[in-house]
Amino acid sequence: MTIKLHNTKTRKKEPFDPIDPGNVRMYVCGPTVYDRAHLGNARPVVVFDVLYRLLRHTYGADHVTYVRNFTDVDDKINARAAESGRSIGEITSETTQWFLDDMAALGALEPDHMPRATQYIPQMVAMIEELIGKGHAYEAEGHVLFAVDSWREGYGRLSGRSVDDMIAGARVEVAPYKKNPMDFVLWKPSGADLPGWESPWGRGRPGWHIECSAMAYELLGESFDIHGGGNDLMFPHHENEIAQSCCAHPEGDFARVWLHNEMLQVEGRKMSKSLGNFFTVRDLLEQGVPGEVIRFVFLSTHYRKPMDWTAEKAEEAKATLMKWRSAVDGIKPSDVDPEMLRLLCDDLNTAGAIARLHQLHREKDMGGLAASAGMLGLLDFETGAWWREISDSPTDELKKTVERYISERAEAKKNRDFAKADAIRDDLASIGIMLSDSPNGTDWMLDHTNPQLGNFEALK
Structure with missing residues (x-):
């Protein structure tokens, strides 16, 4: 059965045709690990877990490679460490495990690879050097920036914006060392109180966007099938990923299909x-x-x-x-x-x-x-x-009482007294008795996690 996916890049639904059916490859942007995952963080995890399951069903579990990263070097993490007095490593290790535990509780399978940004610093430095060598990046005051003007023909295609429009409406830091307001950071200097790695441009740390490009290239190659994430990442993160990846490796396509989930x-x-x-x-x-x-x-x-x-x-x-x-x-x-x-x-x-x-x-x-x-x-x-x-079996007395309430509710519905019917349903739910209507009648089940379970006195 053919899978069809809505490709953000082309703005239409297309038959999915993998580059290599023997190794279908997908990359999804993961969390920045400094705190608990909020409900919105979980939506893309569940969405792309379903796609992962579908791909495995279609092509075989051994023929799908799913990568989802952890951002464990970031200014939010640095700030959390400074305010808490805890080490960065301790914070990222703890919150990474929190994320995995919480997503497992939602039934999400673990991806095949879950790289951490700090494990791929050499690959990021190498990609930045390639971009400089090809005229797509420049060094300025200890920073390395991607030169958007060097790739104007491709920048903005994913989000459907022109560079000029982006500059006009930009809310970006216009640092004096930028040649163009839209140029974005690939590498920035680190003081003694911040995490840093040695590089040709001095001790520093990577910008946010470069990590996904470097890890995707290392684990999936210059061209892979699917890139996913929330639509809040479309610009600038995904737009910047495309620019630096396609400029560093022009022989590849980076991601063929882009999928974005809406917000919560x-x-x-x-x-x-x-x-x-x-x-x-x-x-x-x-x-x-x-x-x-x-x-x-x-x-x-x-x-x-x-x-x-x-x-x-x-x-x-x-x-x-x-x-x-x-x-x-x-x-x-x-x-x-x-x-x-x-x-x-x-x-x-x-x-x-x-x-x-x-x-x-x-x-x-x-x-x-x-x-x-x-x-x-x-x-x-x-x-x-x-x-x-x-799902433990209820007592006979409880069964009789619940059935009496269900009969009263059915009579109320028959008399079109829907307010009373809804009140009975809500009252029963408040004491852990859950009703479920179907064309065949009303089923019910007990919620033993409710401390008021079966307390009919509370309804009087």
Whole structure:
């Protein structure tokens, strides 16, 4: 089945034709490791994890190479070290492991390579030397800068901007040593209190953009298949990656296909600490939101559309997953459903794929549901501990009470008293009794993580 992907570079959906089907290569920009990953950081991880799974399914697990980097040299890290009194190495080591643990809780597979920027400083220095030698970079006051004017014919194509327009609207540092306001730093000097490495231009450290170009070249070559990341990276980061990579290695294409996911909102607003709606992944996990639920909510929206995280969506996802897990418990997965796979191959239509999973459940194709959900990283054993904890059998007394409430709710809906029906559903959810409606009736399951579980007295 042909995979089709929306290529940011061409602005259209295209059949995916890998350079070498025996080694399909993908690079995704990873985190700067100085703190916990917030909810927005997790969206590209889940998006490209699904693509990784799809590529492995299509071409074979041994024929896909996935690289996602860690930025462990950065001014934010330096500032965190200065304010905390801890060493940079201690901070980056700890936060790197935090990131891996939190993403594993979301069901994300680890990439084949997870290079750290500090492990590739010699490769960055070598690439900078090549750029200087080819007239695409220059040294000025201890800095090395990429000369945008040396590649005006290509700069801006990804983001669809001309150099002149970018200069007119630029919010960049216009240092006196820059020949052009758009020139960007490849290397900068480091004082004694900052991390630094010896180079032909003195002791210093790399700029942000050069690390991805150097690591991608080292691990994937001068041309590879897919480069991904959030659309906030399109300019300037990805634009600068293309410029320096294509100028250093003009014989290659760098990345053939560019994929960008849209940003995340919380309850309809941009996530912001000032608005009080800023969450890390760990915050939600510690509040009792299972990682699988977070993943489900992410995948319910197409990756190229803004995604709105809401508490209501999380509750709905949890109820659905409990229903599905109960249905497939003890069932051996069969084959991945062809229609679900077709939807996934259509530019990662995860929302459509989830709709198809609902249909498989209604059709009672539980083997197909288990196998197909697995393609999305759902319903696997590793992420199912939360369900096993809340799926204990309820007592007969509890069953009778819950069924009475469900009957009252059904009667309210029959009388079109939807406010009462919703109130009953919400009341039961507040004491850990989760309802799930379907054409066949109403199912329910217990949430043993709720401290009020079964406390019907709290409803009186």
